[in-house]
Amino acid sequence: MKPVLLLLALLTAAAAPRSGYDDASPETRAMQDDDDANPGFLWVREGEAQWSKPAGPDGKSCASCHHDATISMRGVAARYPLIDTVSEQPMTLDQRIAQCREERQRADPLPPESEAALGLSAYVGLQSRGMPLHVRADSPFVAAGRRLFETRLGQLNLSCAQCHDERAGMKLGGATIPQGHPNGYPEYRLEWQAMGSLYRRLRDCMTGVRAEPFAPESLQAAELALYLAVRAEGLKVETPAVRP
Ligand code: HEC
Ligand code: HEC
Known part of the structure; x- marks a missing residue:
């Protein structure tokens, strides 16, 4: 491949969002793929x-x-x-x-x-499974959500972006850090042994860095959810997804 084309291919790959599905184990993916096995x-x-x-x-x-x-x-x-x-x-x-x-x-x-x-x-x-996420991105709430995503939080002083943009694909404990997309919610987590909402996931990530989670009905929680959806533009809805 010509260097220019290679560079272009790499840039496109970097820009395309990657579902948490692709970071899950073959067993977890098989569970999601079979409606009879998907809890x-x-x-x-x-x-x-x-x-x-x-x-x-x-x-x-x-x-x-x-x-x-x-x-x-x-x-x-x-x-x-x-x-x-x-x-x-x-x-x-x-x-x-x-x-x-x-x-x-x-x-x-x-x-x-x-x-x-x-x-x-x-x-x-x-009823939207398989359809690409497409959320309107032209509101100041999206920009506010992005700022929250990039703000360092908690005693560990880490932003969402530091894990999900900068360290996606790396290991944390036993888990692969996914890009952190909302396309599977509500989803079944093996760790929870239950279904949970996107809010529950955000709360877990916030307490993980020892931050006080945003309240469920807060504007911040909605802005963050909105930005996550814009950031995941084009990823297919997987509800109900299965994740580790
Ligand atoms: C008395 C009638 C009524 C009942 C009962 C009702 N809805 Fe609705 N729902 C509406 C109307 C009217 C809208 C607004 C439609 C619009 O904005 O196009 C709506 C909008 C929605 C939307 C958003 C649709 C969109 O295109 O954005 C969802 C999702 C929804 N309802 C789910 C539910 C669910 C789940 C229940 C049962 C818990 C329910 N609704 C009960 C009348 C009702
Ligand atoms: C210390 C690193 C770290 C930080 C900081 C962090 N997360 Fe996460 N996040 C993870 C890991 C690891 C997982 C996957 C856990 C697993 O699957 O076991 C995850 C999962 C997620 C998921 C679920 C993805 C899926 O496919 O279901 C979302 C959404 C998410 N994070 C959003 C956020 C948001 C928003 C913030 C900031 C408020 C945040 N995370 C902060 C490490 C982090």
Whole structure:
């Protein structure tokens, strides 16, 4: 190959985001590839049941308004987080589902990380599996998220970028440091022996550097989630992914 072409190939490879899937072991990848072996599908099935379960004073379910999720929710997860037109704030898919549940279905909130909440999020996310993430990048919230990603945090005084941009591919303890993309959430982690939200993952990475995690409903957590999605532009949605 001509040197110029080689350089071009290397630059393109460096620019393309790499999914955590590619850093997982062959066994973990095989588990994700087979829906019958992927434990995340236990949550997906719970979510599918929730979808048509009436709740609230009007006895409505998600299906009462959105009908067949395989049609109405197709592609939705690939464009979240977005800037909500009413609040003009960044909103994650989990927040959108919670808003629909409380304001439109008028039902009791589902506790975060509960089987029902993760199940609904996984079921909605599944309808975008294989589609490339494409989130609007032209808002000041994205820039704010990027600043957070590059800010040193905690007693270890490390930024997200120092691990996930600068040290991706290197080993930390037994684990390979992935690029840190959000395309598989909610996902099943073998370490958790459970499904967890992207927020749970961020909390773990923040406590890992001995920082006080951003609160779940904070603007910072949403800005960070938004920047992560923009940074992962083009990566395919893998929900429900399996990771170490
Ligand atoms: C009373 C009717 C109603 C109920 C019940 C309802 N929703 Fe919605 N939902 C809406 C409306 C209206 C919108 C806004 C549509 C839009 O913005 O295009 C919406 C938007 C959404 C979106 C965002 C779609 C997008 O394209 O951005 C998701 C995801 C969603 N709902 C999930 C759910 C889930 C999950 C449930 C059950 C827990 C639920 N909804 C219950 C009416 C409802
Ligand atoms: C000390 C290094 C380190 C720092 C700092 C760090 N992380 Fe991580 N992060 C990891 C490791 C290691 C994993 C993978 C853990 C595993 O799979 O066992 C990970 C996983 C992730 C994942 C999941 C990727 C996937 O494929 O599921 C995301 C998203 C993430 N980190 C985001 C962040 C964000 C945002 C920050 C800053 C608030 C951050 N991380 C700070 C080391 C770090």
